[in-house]
Amino acid sequence: MHPVVLFCTAALGCLLFLLGLAVSVLRFRSRIGSGPAPERSAPLNRVIRAHANTAEFAPFLAVLFLYFGWRGPSDTALWLIVAATTCRFLLVIGLIAWPSMGKPNPARFVGALGTYIFGAALSVLVLTGV
Numbered sequence: 001m002h003p004v005v006l007f008c009t010a011a012l013g014c015l016l017f018l019l020g021l022a023v024s025v026l027r028f029r030s031r032i033g034s035g036p037a038p039e040r041s042a043p044l045n046r047v048i049r050a051h052a053n054t055a056e057f058a059p060f061l062a063v064l065f066l067y068f069g070w071r072g073p074s075d076t077a078l079w080l081i082v083a084a085t086t087c088r089f090l091l092v093i094g095l096i097a098w099p100s101m102g103k104p105n106p107a108r109f110v111g112a113l114g115t116y117i118f119g120a121a122l123s124v125l126v127l128t129g130v
Contacts (some may be wrong), residue, residue: 004078005069008085010060012065015088019051041100050095057115058088064122077125080118087114 026044030037037044061084068077087110094108095101 001066001069002078005065005073005081008081009062009065009069012054012062012088013086015092016051016054016058019047019054019092020021022047023072024050041064043096046096046101049101050092053095054088054092057119061088061115061122064119064126067126068122074125077122078097080122080125083114084118084122087111087118091115 026047027033030042030044032044036048038043039045065081065084068074068081073081085106089111091111094105094111097107098105104129
């Protein structure tokens with residue numbers, strides 16, 4: 001298995017589970033056992049959204065990554081894997097580091113768009129057998 005593939009897969013896993021832990025810690029600190037915080041841009045709500053979004057995309061990206069890792073990834077596949085992983089982290093930064101989820105920001109935009117583009121490109125590579 002290619003080490004870049006393993007690293008990127010592990011990075012997505014760490015991101016997902018650390019965000020889950022952050023949700024639990026923020027729930028404990030804010031004494032909100034379930035549901036969102038009352039204020040839309042509260043840190044808890046931003047971390048919940050970052051975790052949920054990561055949980056939506058990270059598992060399938062990991063499957064794609066491991067597929068290419070198992071087959072021996074081409075340079076193109078490796079580049080797309082690194083780019084997709086970077087975009088997932090950018091999206092999380094864009095959701096957590098900015099004070100409001102209601103206003104767009106560059107990290108969130110690039111992270112989301114890159115996830116769509118690079119994830120789709122990896123899927124096309126699977127179909128074409130490259």
